[in-house]
Amino acid sequence: MTTIKDIAKVAGVSVTTVSRALNGYPDVSEKTRQKIIEIAKQLNYSPNTLARSLVMNKSKTIGLLVSGMNHSAIKDNFTFEVLTGINDYIAKTDYDLILFSTNSTKQREKTYSQLCRERRVDGVILQGIKTDDPYLTEVVESDIPCVLIDIPIQSDKVGYVTTDNVLGAKKAVQHLIELGHENIAMMNGHDYAFVSKQRLEGFRQAMEEANVAINDDWIVNGEFSEEVAEKKALELFSKHREITAIFCASDLMALGVVKALKQMGLSVPDDVSVVGYDDILLASYVSPSLTTIAQNRFQMGYEAASMLVEMLEGKEAKVVMLRTQLIVRESTKKNQLLKGRM
Amino acid sequence: MTTIKDIAKVAGVSVTTVSRALNGYPDVSEKTRQKIIEIAKQLNYSPNTLARSLVMNKSKTIGLLVSGMNHSAIKDNFTFEVLTGINDYIAKTDYDLILFSTNSTKQREKTYSQLCRERRVDGVILQGIKTDDPYLTEVVESDIPCVLIDIPIQSDKVGYVTTDNVLGAKKAVQHLIELGHENIAMMNGHDYAFVSKQRLEGFRQAMEEANVAINDDWIVNGEFSEEVAEKKALELFSKHREITAIFCASDLMALGVVKALKQMGLSVPDDVSVVGYDDILLASYVSPSLTTIAQNRFQMGYEAASMLVEMLEGKEAKVVMLRTQLIVRESTKKNQLLKGRM
DNA sequence: ATGAAAGCGCTAACAG
DNA sequence: CTGTTAGCGCTTTCAT
Secondary structure (H helix, E strand, C coil): CCCHHHHHHHHCCCHHHHHHHHCCCCCCCHHHHHHHHHHHHHCCCCCCHHHHHHHHCCCCEEEEEECCCCHHHHCCCHHHHHHHHHHHHHCCCCCEEEECCCCHHHHHHCCHHHHHHHHCCCEEEEECCCCCCHHHHHHHHCCCCEEEECCCCCCCCEEEEEECHHHHHHHHHHHHHHCCCCCEEEEECCCCCHHHHHHHHHHHHHHHHCCCCCCHHHEEECCCCHHHHHHHHHHHHHHCCCCCEEEECCHHHHHHHHHHHHHCCCCCCCCCEEEEEECCHHHHCCCCCCEEEEECHHHHHHHHHHHHHHHHCCCCCCEEEECEEEECCCCCCCCHHHCCCC | CCCHHHHHHHHCCCHHHHHHHHCCCCCCCHHHHHHHHHHHHHCCCCCCHHHHHHHHCCCCEEEEEECCCCHHHHCCCHHHHHHHHHHHHHCCCCCEEEECCCCHHHHHHCCHHHHHHHHCCCEEEEECCCCCCHHHHHHHHCCCCEEEECCCCCCCCEEEEEECHHHHHHHHHHHHHHCCCCCEEEEECCCCCHHHHHHHHHHHHHHHHCCCCCCHHHEEECCCCHHHHHHHHHHHHHHCCCCCEEEECCHHHHHHHHHHHHHCCCCCCCCCEEEEEECCHHHHCCCCCCEEEEECHHHHHHHHHHHHHHHHCCCCCCEEEECEEEECCCCCCCCHHHCCCC
16 A cells, blocks of 8 residues: 655655645645656555544544434434435535444443544534433533534533424424314423423423413323334323324324324324424325424534534534424314314 | 553553553453553543554444435435444444545545545445446455445455345236236336346346236336336326336335326226335335335345455455345235236 | 654564 | 564654
8 A cells, every 4th residue: 555655765755745745735846746746646645544643633534423323213214314414514524424333232331432532533423312321421521522413402512403392392282272272282202302301391382372271191201102102192092082182292103193093993183183293204195194393304414514514623612403394284183173163 | 632651651561561451462460451451441541543543454444335325315215224234233343334425526536445545444335326336346446345235246355235136026027917917017217226227137037937028118217216207107108008017116216106197097006006116114104005025224234234344354255135025015906907807 | 845853642573 | 471662654843
């Protein structure tokens, strides 16, 4: 493998000059530069980034720490879409992405900063980790520039990008209220997700502002899983037939809820209206198609990558909050019980 | 940042001893080892893999070169599922994945081996590149261990994993023939994909073996795109109403074909039977659900990663061919025109 | 405009 | 069992 030493030898100059010529420094005569470039090409030279990184103390790599790249995450390709956005931005820069292959067992062996320092990544993008993950405290304590996705934690070196989950959830619930629903349930994710807390907050705000009573028994956790949500919905609706609408913190769970309802012989949306969250691909294909809150996952990744690269160039960590959009489809309908009244 | 030098100083030994102790060499007394490990922990030491890679001349990283990580690839998350499989295997090893962020413009600037040598990757997994991609010839010429996905090219350092596309397509078409169809069309991908060639071959074999006439005008290319397939199907079926069945080289294209047929007022499967290929998530959710050939994309990634790591440990490059499975759903049905006869 | 020399953090003969 | 020495390929003072 060719090194600058080889080039130097052939060109009859020192390695210093080769290095400077190849890196475009001005203090080398145009003639020598051309000669060196020519020789480099002939010798099929590629710089060794490892050596360069070692001496420059920066690697031009960005670490990607995602939890949610597993077999079960395929239906809801949140992770992939974010990744696509990240990749799209990074492709325009001279950084490369290194995907930390950490499964949960491995994660416990190595700390966050160990992971990052070993590979000497310049910055990190974190996605999909839970609120109780020990990595989270490390992120803030460490001085490695980091951008979080959907995790509202900020510090000097840590920024984040998210959507307005409170407002998003609020829009969803307001939609149900406007349709005349008053007995509204919520299928939330789990207690270890920031988005769950925020979407619950949005649910509460919408209900309170409209003076609709909140029944805490009607708020259950579906673990962001289609199957769990189905089971929980079965329980919920068999106990409380009076519920006419339900807001789900993810489309996947909404799918589970619809399944449960169908099993019970209830019609969506005639008997129960269902709103999801995410606007996953399936949402528009299933029957009935899902009313939902859309968020642009591609953009989330893109913005995260963009912010991180800016931070690496000296800019401040910041917060980016993206818009959501209510998409009305077939799974919601006017409250049938109120038909006479309205 | 702590280095082995710091540890050596504190422990009162040489860096060599530290290196050996930390790397588990046997030729260091248990007492010194324990002391060194203890100090390393206290000093919060992480090894610098860059330095290690430089001297050892291997980086413990695997390059991932995928074309198809873009916004449009979200419906058909082939890429993501393969990636998940790769990640799943790699997570069990001490390798990390580096995602080469190359868009098509950037790709033309740097050659394949430049890309790999710069980052000094130990091996590469390649996915989704076309048959006419200049990278392909480079892969074979280069001596970097490489595993291809769905590209049947083999050499000393190059293996591949794929599914039996000929047989897969054959099964699909035989299914249609068994249902009594004789006027069978094919919506293929494009000429620059190996799988297209193979699936076409399977189509031909099934037809010939059953003595069903092949009409070359009924074989069209949909570019693996839902939209293009829809357009092409519109043309095809308006010219040739006699076609009663069509085999599509991807589910996405099958979706487009179904759309076209619906637009023309034709029913699937009553008027036309449609078979897809891939068994993407949507296949079972759309209406009518899609009869298709399933392939295990997760496993493809997993096997590819596994093969590459084995090669890096000295084993031979090989070929892995995975099974496919015919999944019969609602989009295919007995040929109605033959009802009287059969 | 160019070169000599030092050093990034680590491993690997070799010698003792 | 341990230390000395050299060197991986590159950048960067500091001279000249």
